[in-house]
Amino acid sequence: MDKVLRDRIRYEQCLKRYTTFKVGGYASLFAEPTNREELQEVLDYGKSQGLGIFVLGKGSNILVRDSIVEGLVVHIPTGAFNRLERKGEQVWAEAGVSLPRLIHRTSEWGLKGLEALVGIPGSVGGAVAMNAGGKHGTIGRWIEEVSTIGYDGALHHYKRGEVDFQYRSAGLGEQIVLEAGLKLEKGSVEEIRQRMREIYEEKKRTQPLCSKSAGCVFKNPPGQSAGALIDQSGLKGFKVGGAMVSRKHANFIINWGSATAGQILELIYRVREEVKRQFGVWLELEIKVW
Ligand SMILES: Cc1cc2nc3c(=O)[nH]c(=O)nc-3n(C[C@H](O)[C@H](O)[C@H](O)COP(=O)(O)OP(=O)(O)OC[C@H]3O[C@@H](n4cnc5c(N)ncnc54)[C@H](O)[C@@H]3O)c2cc1C
Structure with a gap:
């Protein structure tokens, strides 16, 4: 790896601040290319090392687990690719x-x-x-x-x-x-x-726009609203640790205190099980879990 590229790659970068949920663990490798040439170099490096690639934008639709994301997280940093x-x-x-x-x-x-x-x-x-x-x-x-x-x-x-x-x-x-x-x-x-x-x-x-969330957690099943199903399941306000089903919009899970990704995931599983039990509908995730 040449020195310029070596300086661009960071190890064990905490990802918490890069997502709107403000939770999560580390990326084993992390790069912030600021132009196409740098991006190309970073991808070449990933390819040569056989690394899995994870692309990170503003992190507003991603839940990063508390553990390590094994691979190379490529973050498009603020101010780059901005034309x-x-x-x-x-x-x-x-x-x-x-x-x-x-x-x-x-x-x-x-x-x-x-x-x-x-x-x-x-x-x-x-x-x-x-x-x-x-x-x-x-x-x-x-x-x-x-x-x-x-x-x-x-x-x-x-x-x-x-x-x-x-x-x-x-x-x-x-x-x-x-x-x-x-x-x-x-x-x-x-x-x-x-x-x-x-x-x-x-x-x-209708949506908790100022809370720490990743927008709608589940996709709407065909012809139905995931939020309405969760609401009708009586889950608004339901909590696991610092993670809560929003009272404003049941398809949003918010980090209302200092939730962990594990608590958010646990809440996701519970909501899914309850909606499945009451309505026979299995909700698919809209957010990406890393
Ligand atoms: C308060 C709130 C409200 C929201 N409301 C909505 C809404 O109404 N409708 C809606 O659709 N979404 C909504 N979202 C979710 C989210 O903002 C959107 O999906 C947004 O477009 C994701 O962009 P991002 O840059 O944050 O992507 P990220 O969260 O960083 O990434 C999301 C996915 O896109 C991929 N990705 C990111 N950048 C690139 C790239 N350059 N090339 C290829 N893949 C890439 C990632 O790998 C990941 O799979 C909301 C989120 C929040 C927090």
């Missing part, structure tokens, strides 16, 4: 651009479409990989092209239609999103802002 450009109704955003920044800028440009994503705290890379969104729409709807780098170092470019956007997935597998191209629609700045305010107010009323 955001516009030409007419087309917008290009690199993976590290925060979703709130993208939404804010496009609204200033009088471009509508992304209002539905207001209140989602992730990065563009994470949002594309997860096809982030909700009842008002998803990011995949607006994507025209996506550039990625495979864990094997190969670059890819996909046009709309070549990315399989599904419910909370873009089906990209072992690839890191580098950049997304979006095509939005012209609109009035005032109307876009108004729509954003309405959606944000609705979310603030």
Whole structure:
């Protein structure tokens, strides 16, 4: 390993502060590439050592266990991969651009479409990989092209239609999103802002946006709402240690004190068992557990 690369790789890096749950253990290896060349080097190193790769954006949809993540965690650091450009109704955003920044800028440009994503705290890379969104729409709807780098170092470019956007997935597998191209629609700045305010107010009323969480824990089963099933199971406010089913939105688990990842997982299992017992529905995880 050359010295420059050696300086970039950290060992036993605590991941707690990199996730919105604020829990979790260590990454055995951790790197923060700040540009494509560095990312390529880091991936080459991972490949040469046969390391598992874990991609970390803003950590707002990940639960890191209390133990060690065995492999190389590649974190897109704040401020890197941060280019955001516009030409007419087309917008290009690199993976590290925060979703709130993208939404804010496009609204200033009088471009509508992304209002539905207001209140989602992730990065563009994470949002594309997860096809982030909700009842008002998803990011995949607006994507025209996506550039990625495979864990094997190969670059890819996909046009709309070549990315399989599904419910909370873009089906990209072992690839890191580098950049997304979006095509939005012209609109009035005032109307876009108004729509954003309405959606944000609705979310603030119904979701614990200021608590430590990772958003919705479970996917909605077809035709049903996971939150409603958990609520009807009488689990709002149910706790395991410092982990609690939110009283505002039953599909959010919040770290209300100093929860461990183990307590959050235990609560997840209990909620699943109870919903299965009462309704015969097995809830699938939306969040990623490392
Ligand atoms: C308060 C709150 C509200 C939320 N509301 C919503 C909501 O309404 N709708 C919704 O969909 N989500 C919601 N989320 C979850 C989360 O914010 C989104 O899924 C977000 O898009 C994840 O982005 P991230 O950068 O934090 O990804 P991370 O949490 O870091 O990663 C999530 C997944 O994406 C992968 N990933 C991250 N970056 C990249 C990349 N560059 N290339 C390839 N893969 C990558 C990771 O490996 C992981 O599998 C919410 C979370 C919180 C805390």
